[in-house]
Amino acid sequence: MSFVNIRRFVATLSVVILSPTSALCADQSELSELDYLNDIPVTFSATRLPQTLSDAPVSITIIDQRMIEASSATTIPELFRLVPGMQSYHIATNASAVAYHGMSDKFPPRMEVMVNGQSIYLPLFSTVSWETLPITIADVERIEVIRGTNTVTQGSNAFLGAINIITHTPLSERADFIRYTQGEFDTQNVQAEHNQKTAYGHYRVATGVLSNDGYDFTYDAQDPYFKRYFSFESTLSPTLLDTISIDLGYSEGYSSVGDIKPSPGWGFKRREFDTNSQHLTWSHLLSNSDELKLSYAHAVNNLSARLLTATEASQLTGLPVNIAQEFLDTNAPLLITAETGKIEQHDVEITLQQHPSYDSKVITGIAFRAEKAKNRQLLGTNEWVSEESSRIFTNWEYSGFTDWTLNTGALLEHVSGSGTRLSPRIAANYQLSPLSTFRTSLSRAYRMPSLLEANFENIIYVPAPYTGAFGEVYEYDFLVNQELSAERLDSIDLGVMINWPEIHSQLDTRIFYEEIKGGITPSYQFLDPAMLSSAPYDPDQLYRTFMNRAHWSNQGIELQYKYQSEGDLKPLFVFNYGYIDSNGYRNDGNQNRSATDVFDRLETRNPMHTASLLASITLPDNLQLSMSHYYLSSVRWQEAVKDTDPPNAPYHRTDLKISKGFRLSPQNELSIALIVQNLLDKPYSEFYAENMFEQRTYLQAQLSF
Incomplete structure (x- = not known):
């Protein structure tokens, strides 16, 4: 679908959708004010200002409590299958990844993920480690998903979208x-x-132990999982004008890193984790409903694995065991997986929310982040590698024009070693009627190189007894690119949101065009450019590095329809669909020691179609029946080797959930739930071809008191 065709589609869509809306407006006198105001959620995630979905400058999907309870999801990442244009996939039995608009591997790097407004993005891997979080799906009240760039509000991590788990x-x-x-x-x-x-405020404590044995693979291996976690939240109000919030979290356990094929003779690569986080917020109400807020967050993630043995190193390299041991000693520590390390982050933020007039509100803020990581195999040193960033941002909403709401904002971000970038956004929402809104926005966003991308280096050194004959370096595997710069995104969004309060329905449609320039991707290079014109090639002269050598565009349409009623049977029906057409390439450099660059076309690196459906009813005697269906079209993930690995086949999956509540006393209730995932038992592969998802059944019991 070309961008010209998308513009034609907007015109057609307006006629089709707005015609019935006009008819509704003719009868709007029969609707009360409560019909307009009922069940209209307010979100802060888009601009940090309180806004209804119709006033927000971006498309937002809210996964509320009713959707969570009706879904068959047993983990938080599985909930994102209910978001149009979003992919949630297992990279192992207990390891997941969540991406928006594809172009992803097992480390999706272009989406900010937050818990209660605080980033949980790990700079050492440029992604989120879902299995290590100190919360589970039982702790989630709702999730707000920004579909589209939100760098102007949350910084460069929100390059393509953002998630806020509340x-x-x-x-x-x-x-x-x-x-x-x-x-x-x-x-x-x-x-x-x-x-x-209590007399001092409210608090919530949650804890748990989660474990399973993992999948039984055909080569007599399993990838087990264990986690124990604890979280504490408290809200204190020492005065009528002050509120203090405290969030603490801790988790520890182990899982595999997602390598589906274990190494011969030594099974899966088990990784242990130990995390803790602290998030403190102080809010003070000023005159005229203005608010000053100060927050501080600190997080530590320790990810570890056992050392690689000489026998295992010998299997991997073909060297004799004694020489392999000398290599290990020279390059120590070398672990069985590089997906480990120590990560520490500090965040400080000050914001001021103001209401200059009854039709205007603005928020301004300044934030500072200091993060550091330690990993010999990824950062080329046993010392800490640090990065600092600072942000100044503002968002302004103005509704003084008749039927118009304007949102403008900008974020100025500076990252040590990567420079300074300005990301602006301007958006206008036009109220077609009390029930429908047309939205348009223009954005330019930058994604700064992550700590890993800016500092990734892996050099294998030769043991001292052999340096005379071979030199000091055995292999330049990956080197730092000092010229690496930020990715740039230019995007156009058009949307129509319609509410039908008399039938308890809402439709949100988004049409988008995104162009990404200077995309960061690994590329093969030669240490000496003269090697390009000489033969034979010296393999020691070939290395990889991150470069701004990807360029692609996304265009498409997303829609979400929701019907929810509190009447008889409490019906819930949610339908989501996303279509995306991607075009572009990434330059892999002099791959396989060739004399010319290799270009990987990116058309197949995004699933063209994603769809989901959730339907639920509650029968008498508190019996709830829910069914979910998911569809993902064919996709070749970024880890697939060009022209050799086949794309993942499209799949359909149907889930069933049956739950029943028993009132034991006025204060106590017992609920039992049966969850069957992939009800029709048609196995399909997720991410890796060997990672088969077959029918899975769970029985859940909850006692509330």
């Missing part, structure tokens, strides 16, 4: 509970939550 607040007076889940892979999960109101 946990249950201590103020919600939620019942205490104990939950037990048993099922596939000998899953044994125990979780508990306690909420308490």
Whole structure:
């Protein structure tokens, strides 16, 4: 679909959608004010200002509590299958990745992920480690997903989109509970939550132990998982004008890193994790509803694995065991996986929200982030590698024009070693009627190189006894590119949102065009450019490095329709669809020691179609029936080798959930749920060809008191 055709489609879509809307407006006198205001969620994620979905400058998907309870998801990443244009996939039994608009491997790098507004993005891997988080799906109140760039609000990590996971607040007076889940892979999960109101405020404590044996692979191997976690949230109000929030989290355990094919004789690469985080926020109300907010966050992630043995190094390199041991000693420490390391992050942010007039509100802020990481195999040193960044941002909403709401904003970001970039956005929402809104926005965004991309270096050194004959370096595997710069995104968004309060429905349609220039990608290079014109090639002269050698565009359409009623049977119906057409290339450099660059076309690196459907009803006696269906078209993930690895085949998957509640007393309730994923038992592969998803069944019991 060309961009010209998309513009034609906008015109056609306006006629088709707005015609019935006009008819609705003719009868709007029959609707009350409550019809317009009922169930209109307010979000802060788009601009940090309180906004309804119709006033926000971007498309937003909200996965609310009813959707979470009705879904068959057992982990947080599985919920994102309910977002148009988003892909959620397993890279191992207990390791997941979430991407928006594809172009991803097992480390999707272009989407910010936050918990209660605080980033959980790991700079050492340019992604999120979902299995290590100190929260589970039982802790989630709702999730707000920004579909489209939101760099202007959350910084360069939000290059293509952003996720904000909002946990249950201590103020919600939620019942205490104990939950037990048993099922596939000998899953044994125990979780508990306690909420308490005190004279000083409210607090919530959640804890749990999760474990399973992992998948039984054909080569007699499994990838087990274990996690214990603890989280604490508290809200204090020492005065009528001040609020203090405290979020603490801790988790520890182990899982495999996602390498589906284990190395011969030594099984999966098990990685242990130990994480802790602290997030403190102070809010102070000023005059005229203005608000000053100060927040500080600190997080530590320790990811470790055992050392590589001489026998294993000998298997990998073909060297005799004694020489392999000398290589290990010279390049120590070498672990069985490079996906380890120590990461520490500090974030400080100050924001001021103001209301200059009744039809205007603005937020300004300044933020500073300091992060450091330690990993010999990825950063080329046993010392800490640090990076600092600072941001100044502002977002302004103005609704003084008749039927128009304007949103403008800009973020100035500076990253040590990567320079300074300005990311602006301008958006206008036109209220076609009290029930429908047309939205358009223009954005330019930059994604700064992550700590890993800016500092990735891996050099294998020769043991001292052999340096005379071979030199000091055995292999330049990966070298730092001092000229690496930021990726750039230019995007255009058009959208139509329609509410039908009399039938409890809402439709949100988004049409987009995105162009990414200077995309960061690994590329093969020669240490000496003269090697390009000489033969034979010296393999020691060939290395990889990150370069700005990818360029592609995305264009397409996304829509989400939601029907939700509190009437008889409490029906819920959600349909999502995303179409994306990608065009472009990445330059792999002098791959396979060739004399010319190799260009990888990117048309197949995105799934062209994604779709999901969730339907739920509640029968008498508190019996709830839910069914989900997911579809993903063919895709060749970034890790697939060009022209040799076949693309992942398209798949359909249907899930079923049946739950029943039993009122034991006015204060106590027991609920039982049966979850069957892939109900029709048609196995399909996710990400790796060997990673088969077959039918999975879970039984869940929860006692609330």
